[in-house]
Amino acid sequence: MSVWWVRHGPTHETVFTGWRDVPADLSDSAALARLAGYLPAEATIVSSDLSRARATADAIQGARRRLGDHPGLREIDFGAWDGMAFDAIAARWPDLSRRFWEEPGDIAAPDGESWNAAEARVSAAIDEIAAATGGPLIVVAHFGAILTQLRRARGCTPYEVLAQKIDNLSVTHLPGDRDPVVVNHRP
Numbered sequence: 001m002s003v004w005w006v007r008h009g010p011t012h013e014t015v016f017t018g019w020r021d022v023p024a025d026l027s028d029s030a031a032l033a034r035l036a037g038y039l040p041a042e043a044t045i046v047s048s049d050l051s052r053a054r055a056t057a058d059a060i061q062g063a064r065r066r067l068g069d070h071p072g073l074r075e076i077d078f079g080a081w082d083g084m085a086f087d088a089i090a091a092r093w094p095d096l097s098r099r100f101w102e103e104p105g106d107i108a109a110p111d112g113e114s115w116n117a118a119e120a121r122v123s124a125a126i127d128e129i130a131a132a133t134g135g136p137l138i139v140v141a142h143f144g145a146i147l148t149q150l151r152r153a154r155g156c157t158p159y160e161v162l163a164q165k166i167d168n169l170s171v172t173h174l175p176g177d178r179d180p181v182v183v184n185h186r187p
Contacts, residue, residue, distance in 0.1 A: 001130045001133075001136070001137060002040075002043075002136045002173070002174070002175050003126065003130070003136075003138075003173075003176065004043060004138045004171055004172075004173050004174075005141060005145075005171065005174065006035065006057075006139065006169070006170070007140075007142065007143060007146060007166050007167065007168050007169065008024050008047075008050075008052040008053040008055075008056040008140055008141070008142065009024030009026045009032075009052065009055070009056045009059075009168055010024060010169075011052055011168075014085065015083055015086075016083065016085075016086070016089065017075070018074075018082045019050070019075065020083055021051050021052075022052060023051055024052035024053075024055050024168075031169055032169070034187040035060050036059075036060040037187070039171070040138070043064060043138045044064065044065045044067060044133045044135060044136070044137055044138070045061055045064045045065070045137075045138040045139075046066070046067040046069070046070055046137065046139055047073065047140035048069065048073040048075070048140065048141050048142060048145065049069035049070060049071045049073075049074065050074055052142075053069075053142065054069050057069075057138075060138075060140070067129065067133070070129065071125075072121050072124060072125025072126075073122060073125050073126070073142075075141075075142035075144050075145060076118040076145075077112045077113040077118070079108065079109040079110050079113070080109055080110040080111050080112065081097075081109040081110075081112060093109075093110075096109070096110075101162065102159070103159070104158035104162060105158060115158045118144055118145070119148035119151065122141075122145045122148045143166050146172050147161050147164060150164060150172060150183065153174045164184070166183075167186055170185060171185045171186075
């Protein structure tokens with residue numbers, strides 16, 4: 001199945017933002033119109049249940065069929081790190097914070113989830129949604145959620161995929177039958 005992953009609009013947060021529900025800045029109506037026009041008109045649209053993804057999906061929906069928001073499409077749960085600055089995390093948890101990025105897999109923030117747990121959650125959600133819809137899908141989600149599925153499509157390691165840039169309001173197209181052809185494209 002062809003899946004068009006869209007990262008939500010910018011939040012202007014400068015701290016870890018996982019499951020904390022912060023709004024997106026959707027004031028760039030021209031960018032949203034370009035994005036909506038770029039995506040396939042016949043696709044079904046679904047989003048994470050966090051407001052920044054939900055509002056972005058609403059803004060680009062147009063006449064597309066909209067599914068209910070899905071909590072399985074949320075960002076990685078950063079636990080105790082959510083809302084903290086990167087340097088504060090590194091100062092308080094120097095070894096753990098380094099290993100979280102250098103050895104992604106089973107390493108998790110305190111009270112958070114690991115890369116493997118996040119990927120399993122997002123994969124289960126998208127597999128369930130894909131089985132129920134059967135056609136092209138637009139998924140509005142988050143940086144980490146998109147990276148888990150890009151890693152899955154490419155068959156690379158989590159460490160390798162973490163180098164991929166995923167901008168706000170960008171599209172990562174995973175055609176399903178071949179390598180990803182569009183990554184971090186801003187229409």
